[in-house]
Structure formats: structure tokens, C-alpha cells
Amino acid sequence: MNQELQIPELGAIGLLRYAWRQLTSMRTALILLMLLGVAAIPGSLIPQRTQNPMAVSAAFKSSPGLSRMMDRFSLFDVYGSPWFSAIYILLFISLIGCVFPRTIEHFHASRALPPNTPKNLNRMESYSTWPAAGNELELARAWFKKNRFRVLEKDSSISAEKGFLRETGNLFFHLALILILLGISFSSLFGMRGEAILNVGERFVNTPTSYDSLSYGKLFKDGKLVNFIMTIDKFEAKYNVVTNAPEDYILNVTLRRGDLVTSEKHVIKVNSPLTLGSTKIYLQANGYSPVVTVRDSAGNVAMQGPIPFLPQDANLRSTGAIKVPDADPQVGFVGSFVPTYGRSKGGGAVSVFPDALDPRLLLSAWSGDLGLDSGTPQSVYRIDTSSMKEIGLKSLKPGEIFTYAGGAITFEGYVQWVNLQIVDDPGKNYALLGAIVAILGLLASLFTRRRRIWIRAGEVVEVAGLAKNAAPGLEEEIANFVQYLKGEK
Structure with a gap:
């Protein structure tokens, strides 16, 4: 069926x-x-x-x-x-x-009393028995109190338990992960992050159009930007003369905030940002901006000012582009700036020290359409020369002039630039707190042993223990406990 x-x-x-x-x-x-x-x-x-x-x-x-x-x-x-x-x-x-x-x-388990002493202790791990002397329970009570065991005393027996911190640490670790996720999500929703390259002497007004790159959180509004104006007063870079390694970067700024009337002097270093409430201003990088003047064939100034170049190595050999869309025809320069001029084995120009001891500006001049009116975004540090004509090459010292067909360019000198990162990260403290709690919780869960010890006293004394997850160290602890009860320790 x-x-x-x-x-x-x-x-x-x-x-x-x-x-x-x-x-x-x-x-x-x-x-x-x-x-x-x-x-x-x-x-x-x-x-x-x-x-x-x-x-x-x-x-x-x-x-x-x-x-x-x-x-x-x-x-x-x-x-x-x-x-x-x-x-x-x-x-x-x-x-x-x-x-x-x-x-x-x-939480409920940690507040509960330990379980009753089992009937058959001889089935447990680390079992010991010997004839009773009469004071074993009193000694056991004192030993458990000294070692911070939770105890339940019943029917001439004591049940003791310890090691709840292991599970507590494990839970704190996972709760800390939630806190980290909350901090990250809070920052991504309500935070902002922007960068700006500023030459020494320039002024920065904290508005969206002043940034070179700017990203908002989903719920961040323009009106939440901190109201301040900052002027780059001086930048000083110190280098080791033997290894060329940087030793210190010091940026001096003048800050006006709030009513924008009162001026404050501040110093920003690499690991010492300027803090404005929840907004921090970090010094990220630095380099050089060659100062040039470009004139057309009639001698009129077509462009003038500092042009930031991007460092390519530790000695700050930098490359960049100088675009002159107002010249007729348009002209552009692919340039390389070396702070301390030297020659490589192959004959090329290199920088032998990051400080500007013997600066040179190497230029390649190109004539033709710069492509600025095409509507396609392009980097300010590069020129697409595929549809342009090369019209000259020149290496310039400060004050020298490069004359080419259609105009001339003068290397006036240089100024230093700094890259500032402005960050409003409201969830960072929560994420940091979560990371610290996670580490502490992990350490607690790794190095805490949860175990139970029972003792029953009658004509004979029985002692047994049980370690959760077979954690090591139980046998040694039982041996110390037994020695204490027998008066051997």
C-alpha cells in the first residue's frame, strides 16, 4: 500500500x-x-x-x-x-x-547562572577525584572568586563558568563592521571631496567653480560648503642634499572665514591638515609652474602667467602644456621643466635635484588648431599634436626668449604650486571608532577561553572541566585548581 x-x-x-x-x-x-x-x-x-x-x-x-x-x-x-x-x-x-x-x-545568557553540576562528572574532560578533607568547597569558593568565575552552588557542589568575553568580543567585532558600513554610507551620502592646484600667491574661494575636481555625496548640497577664502602665502620644501629625499613640506596660508573680514595665519603640513569644523584641508603634492609671456607677431601679449606642470619623478622633472588659443594661428607648447638641470647618458635633459637650483624650460612649439572648440573635454596638461605642425624647439633659462614663426615666448621664471585636497567626511569618526572596536573585539574573541569547572564534595571530591570548542589550557587550569584544593599550591 x-x-x-x-x-x-x-x-x-x-x-x-x-x-x-x-x-x-x-x-x-x-x-x-x-x-x-x-x-x-x-x-x-x-x-x-x-x-x-x-x-x-x-x-x-x-x-x-x-x-x-x-x-x-x-x-x-x-x-x-x-x-x-x-x-x-x-x-x-x-x-x-x-x-x-x-x-x-x-545578553540574556551572560546574566543567567551557570548550569547545574552534571551527575556523571567522570565523563567530562580533565576529571580528578580524591578522598574529601572537608574544606574543599570553601577553598573552591575562594578560588573561583579570585579568578572571577560565575558560580552556582547547589547540593554540595559548585558549578563555575568563565569566558563569556569570547562571544562578547565576537559580537562586538560584527557590530563594529555595521558601524564601519554606517560611517562609509554616511560619508558617501553627506560628504564631499575636492582638489585644487594653487600657485603660491593665488587665492582660493571655497565655491564649486574653484575646484579642479569635485565630487559630492548623494545628499550633499552646495550650500553646505564651508564659507572661507584662503591665500597661499608661502611654500617651503626641504630636501636631503645626499639622498634628494624630502624632509619636510611647510605651507603658510592666510585664512578668512565666517564674516570673511578677520584674517588668520595657519601652517599646513603633510600629516597636519587644517581643520574647519568637519572639513579638513590636506597638503597632497607640490610642483612648479613656469611663468611665461607669449606674444604674437605684432608684439601683443596673447597669454601671460604661471602654467602648472606635473612632476614625473622624485627630482620633480615636470611636463605640461602651454596653450595659446588667442594667437593667430593658434599655437601650443609641449614643455618639460627641470628644477636643477643635468644631462643623462643618452643626452636628454634630467633634473638632478628637486629644488630649483638651475631651472630650465624645454619647449616644443606647435602651430595649428588646438581643438578647444570641438566640445570634447581635454587635459590642460597635454596637447593633441596629431593635426598640428611643429615649428621649433628651444631650451630656455629664466629671462630668455624663444622666437618662432608667428611670435615669441619669454620664460619669466617660476612659482611653486601645491595640490590641496578639501574633504568633508562626516562618517570618518564612526568608521574609525568601528575599526578600533573591531580590532579589540577580534583580540578578545581570539585570546579568551570559555570553560566550565565543576566540583562535588561528599566522601570523595570530584572535579571536572569542559572547554568550549576544545580551547587549549583547560588541563593546566584544572591541575592548578586541584593543587590549590589539596593544599599543594
């Missing part, structure tokens, strides 16, 4: 309950954590719009078909993509649903 097993159908509530249990399991949390790490890899390998829009534009120009397909999957904005946010939110929910019930359960 066949009997079919009838399995009841899983209703909507049962399905939701099953999905919640699966989502809030530790296995799911670990899988989501691994997926989050894997999902972050494309953001490190592929240029992102928020960090390098020029590289993204170059990718669309070189491979438009592939770039459009990658953009369809938000690979140029990984950390703001729906699929990355979905993994992040699911991990957040999974950790909360996994850790909070365990925390409540552990």
Missing part, C-alpha cells in the same frame, strides 16, 4: 520568513562580503567618472562600442551603480539580522 507524503504549500508569509532566515544567516553575510570585494575590483581597474573623467572620455573615443556596453553596466561608475548598492545594502541588512538576535541572546 503506497502512501504519498503530503507536503503543505509554502504561503507568502512562510516564503518571506524563509527568505529572511536565509538572508540573515552568517553564510549569506560571508558570501555578500566576498561579493562586495569582488564587485569593487572593476572600480580599481577601470577609470571612474568621478575620479578621472578625462580617461573615461578617452575610452569612449578609442573604443566607442565597448565603452557604451561597459557604461550600460555602470562600469565607469561602479561605486554608484545599482548593483553595487544592492550588494552593499543586502550585506548591511544581513549583518544586522544576523548579529542583533545573537546579541540579545548573548
